[in-house]
Amino acid sequence: MEKQDQILMKKQNKTYVLELIKNMAPISRMQISKNTKMSPTSITRIVGELQEQGFVKETKLVTSGVGRKATLLDVCGDVLFTIGVELDKAVLKIGIVNYVGGMIDLQTYVRNPLESYEETVQNINDKVKNIIEQNAIPVGKIIGLAVGLPGSIDYENGIVRVAEQLRWKDVHLVRDLSKLTSLNVVIDNELKMKIIAENTVGKAKDSKSSILVGIGSGIGSAILLNGEVHRGESNNAGEIGHTVIDPNGNVCSCGKFGCLCTYISEGAILADAKKMKDISSIDEVFVAFRDGESWALNILDRTATYIALAISNLACLYEPECIILSGNLIDKMPEMKQQIEEKCERYMWEPIKKNLHIVHSSLGSQGVVLGAAIQAQNSLFDIN
The missing domain is CATH 3.30.420.40 (ATPase, nucleotide binding domain)
Structure with a gap:
């Protein structure tokens, strides 16, 4: 039990340091130590591990002021990606978002409102594979996708309970889309996805x-x-x-x-x-x-x-x-x-x-897609 507690604490510290660098970059190791109240030795070890995993990189920037200059750190945006999907009555949008919330590509398609559930799921799968190939993203770097759509969504069980605009009722979207794409899938109401984007990079930031x-x-x-x-x-x-x-x-x-x-x-x-x-x-x-x-x-x-x-x-x-x-x-x-x-x-x-x-x-037309991709990262990312 004691060993498990130590492993969990190390993971939490590592995640904490990574989030700090992500939010405050560029930042020095000494500043991270001050902010986290961890020893410089611990920070040096954690940063080293994050560099080996590809999450953190040293920049060409150094600290200002008197004394010894320290190299500043930043996160690597291309270490992982998530896919955001917006599904509405007459539109389908798919985007790829990197680790720091940058939209790599956003594609919009006209959707036939009379399209069946099965046709829609297959269409999402085809378009997701296309955008991955077009942007030459290694599949191993994609940790999952998330879909934002209108209606009553059982997000914990991955079921669309009622989506009047899509004419869906009690469909197992996570199960069916996961099977086709071979990716981890998250679903939620479109506006709940969008407010996550607003809270991360939009008008409700922080x-x-x-x-x-x-x-x-x-x-x-x-x-x-x-x-x-x-x-x-x-x-x-x-x-x-x-x-x-x-x-x-x-x-x-x-x-x-x-x-x-x-x-x-x-x-x-x-x-x-x-x-x-x-x-x-x-x-x-x-x-x-x-x-x-x-x-x-x-x-x-x-x-x-x-x-x-x-x-x-x-x-x-x-x-x-x-x-x-x-x-x-x-x-x-x-x-x-x-x-x-x-x-x-x-x-x-x-x-x-x-x-x-x-x-x-x-956020304009990309709000739901961006929020969905951020939600996928929040839900599916594991530093290990």
């Missing part, structure tokens, strides 16, 4: 409490509390799309009436627009808005109101440091951000409002 609101083909949110993704009992925390705002309202695909997603999603906006004009795409609504057509102004003003009310409710429930607006609707219509902020100013409770920052995601 935040302890933030909420990501995604508005596009549906609407949902992901909640970060105490630096961890808040999941609830069955990983459905944040599914604001199915909060009822009018019990006598629009019928939802879930079978209830008046769900928020029946008023805010792109499909809902398009359905309202078609009552006013013969159009076929959400982009035409945006063009009409910018042209000042009254019907488009009214529809998107109503949409902004519902979004602001949802944000206000989330803020009162969780009082986060910031709320991040993201998704196709926000990306294509950045003018909406100002409208939403103005309505939040009107509807939000004053004690909450004064400390809350509402920001626009800067």
Whole structure:
């Protein structure tokens, strides 16, 4: 037992030192010793082991100031890779991300919404193999892949419980995708993947409490509390799309009436627009808005109101440091951000409002893929 404890402590120390170098590079061995309160001898040994494993390298940089110069250390980004996948109703995105969170390649494909589950899994497998080959990444350096998709996800057991947009129910995605790709696989709700990216490299970097609101083909949110993704009992925390705002309202695909997603999603906006004009795409609504057509102004003003009310409710429930607006609707219509902020100013409770920052995601189209790849690394990486 004592030997096992020593092995575990050595592993923990090694992981701690590696994370420190990763987050503070370039950094000297002496600075690592000061930060970790480990002896210089221990740090020299651990750094040596990390160099042998290919995680750490010496740079050409040295410390400044008087006295003996010390060589600074950095991590090797190409020591390992993870693959992130975003799966939505009409799009499939696949990216390769290195150890330090750099996107090596991102490829986007149009997906047939009528594609079967089996066809989709095979398609992911084919595209994953293609991107690995095209970038000449050694398979041995890929520690796994992660998929972010809309719906209710049992991430612990690797099962998609319900994905209405994909028309999936109780499918064993981790099992089936692992079998095809021969890789370790992680799955989760797309917004939970995206808030991990925001918390690592985005607008919520190092935040302890933030909420990501995604508005596009549906609407949902992901909640970060105490630096961890808040999941609830069955990983459905944040599914604001199915909060009822009018019990006598629009019928939802879930079978209830008046769900928020029946008023805010792109499909809902398009359905309202078609009552006013013969159009076929959400982009035409945006063009009409910018042209000042009254019907488009009214529809998107109503949409902004519902979004602001949802944000206000989330803020009162969780009082986060910031709320991040993201998704196709926000990306294509950045003018909406100002409208939403103005309505939040009107509807939000004053004690909450004064400390809350509402920001626009800067990760764009790669947010879910990047978050998925980071989640794969967090879940699957073992320093040994």
